[in-house]
Amino acid sequence: METEVIEEVVKEISTRLELHLQTRMPLIIGMEDSIFTISSWIKGGSSEAAEILTIWGMPGIGKTTLAKHMYMLHCHEFERSSFVEAIGRRSAQQTCSQLDLQKQLLGDILKKTKIEENNADLCTSKVEKALSRKNTLLVLDDVDNFEQLDVLIGTKGFHPGSKIIVTTKDKSLTEKCSLFRMKFPPKHTKHALRVLSDTESVRLLCWHAFGNNDPRKGYEKEAEQVAKYCGGHPLSLKVLGSSLINKDAAIWSDVLEMLEAKGYLTDVQDVLQISFGSLSGDCKELFKHIACFFVGKEREFTETILKECGFQTSYGIKKLIDRCLLTIGDYNEFTMHQLLQDMGRDLVRKESPDKPWKRSRVWKHEESLNLLKKDKVNTT
Numbered sequence: 208m209e210t211e212v213i214e215e216v217v218k219e220i221s222t223r224l225e226l227h228l229q230t231r232m233p234l235i236i237g238m239e240d241s242i243f244t245i246s247s248w249i250k251g252g253s254s255e256a257a258e259i260l261t262i263w264g265m266p267g268i269g270k271t272t273l274a275k276h277m278y279m280l281h282c283h284e285f286e287r288s289s290f291v292e293a294i295g296r297r298s299a300q301q302t303c304s305q306l307d308l309q310k311q312l313l314g315d316i317l318k319k320t321k322i323e324e325n326n327a328d329l330c331t332s333k334v335e336k337a338l339s340r341k342n343t344l345l346v347l348d349d350v351d352n353f354e355q356l357d358v359l360i361g362t363k364g365f366h367p368g369s370k371i372i373v374t375t376k377d378k379s380l381t382e383k384c385s386l387f388r389m390k391f392p393p394k395h396t397k398h399a400l401r402v403l404s405d406t407e408s409v410r411l412l413c414w415h416a417f418g419n420n421d422p423r424k425g426y427e428k429e430a431e432q433v434a435k436y437c438g439g440h441p442l443s444l445k446v447l448g449s450s451l452i453n454k455d456a457a458i459w460s461d462v463l464e465m466l467e468a469k470g471y472l473t474d475v476q477d478v479l480q481i482s483f484g485s486l487s488g489d490c491k492e493l494f495k496h497i498a499c500f501f502v503g504k505e506r507e508f509t510e511t512i513l514k515e516c517g518f519q520t521s522y523g524i525k526k527l528i529d530r531c532l533l534t535i536g537d538y539n540e541f542t543m544h545q546l547l548q549d550m551g552r553d554l555v556r557k558e559s560p561d562k563p564w565k566r567s568r569v570w571k572h573e574e575s576l577n578l579l580k581k582d583k584v585n586t587t
Contacts, residue, residue, distance in 0.1 A: 271292065564581075
């Protein structure tokens with residue numbers, strides 16, 4: 208009797224947890240087939256071996272969105288789980304080391320909030336040991352070289368039944384890591400993400416522009432034409448749609464003219480810049496400031512600094528979030544898609560391509576130091 212009661216309680220908790228996770232899931236349009244395929248992969252396979260899945264595709268196509276959705280859907284089915292986001296970008300930042308990534312992974316697997324280890328090699332050994340002991344769902348997001356995999360997961364393998372998902376722009380990258388040079392490498396599956404169809408593109412654009420999968424009455428033709436120019440690229444559709452919220456038909460026509468001027472299947476950066484161009488002057492400057500200095504930084508800390516710089520942070524940040532140009536991460540930090548951050552920084556570089564001291568912002572430590580040594584700083 209007691210066993211039956213415990214089983215009922217566990218079942219009820221699992222159901223509520225799944226419902227809670229689903230309410231936090233990112234918007235998914237056009238990925239239904241991928242969700243079915245990857246869910247089958249997670250639930251299937253041998254319980255006697257670990258398996259690796261690589262999700263690959265162009266930047267902005269939804270690799271992270273899909274991986275996060277799958278993680279939230281299935282993480283409670285494993286003894287341990289971890290989602291390590293934006294590995295490539297974080298590895299390139301001067302404020303984030305491989306040890307920070309290892310500590311996050313180890314903390315997730317051991318269920319500890321703080322890891323007291325300052326030696327990267329020892330941390331790798333601890334990660335290897337932890338991964339070998341528990342059935343784990345592990346997502347390594349935005350990996351851009353195989354050394355990052357070696358550092359994070361080591362060479363000892365995983366507990367049987369574990370599932371590892373890697374998102375990357377390079378479909379052959381995963382098999383270059385040390386695990387695949389072992390005598391018995393893990394089974395590896397590759398999953399390519401495609402661009403959206405015309406119908407899916409219209410649905411995604413309309414969701415962000417109108418809050419509905421279908422165009423508002425009188426906007427059917429404009430929605431179809433605007434969506435077509437995005438070439439099925441989800442990030443472009445999301446950002447452009449968000450910039451058209453509550454806009455009348457005249458604004459839609461203006462956007463169409465700008466897209467037509469740039470040509471069919473417009474470059475992703477061109478689409479993103481049209482959305483950026485619709486911001487107010489203050490919001491443009493705020494976007495560039497965050498892109499250059501504050502991606503990955505804690506929100507409250509950043510807002511305090513930005514207020515001291517004269518920005519209307521509450522209004523501006525809300526506007527950037529509403530336009531899908533900025534998001535807030537799980538740890539209340541500012542996050543921004545790499546394409547958007549690259550666009551913001553490129554806008555600053557173009558202010559003076561060959562003379563960094565004439566730009567409004569300098570974010571690389573070595574450039575800042577050189578300018579200070581030469582006493583060449585733009586004070587305007």
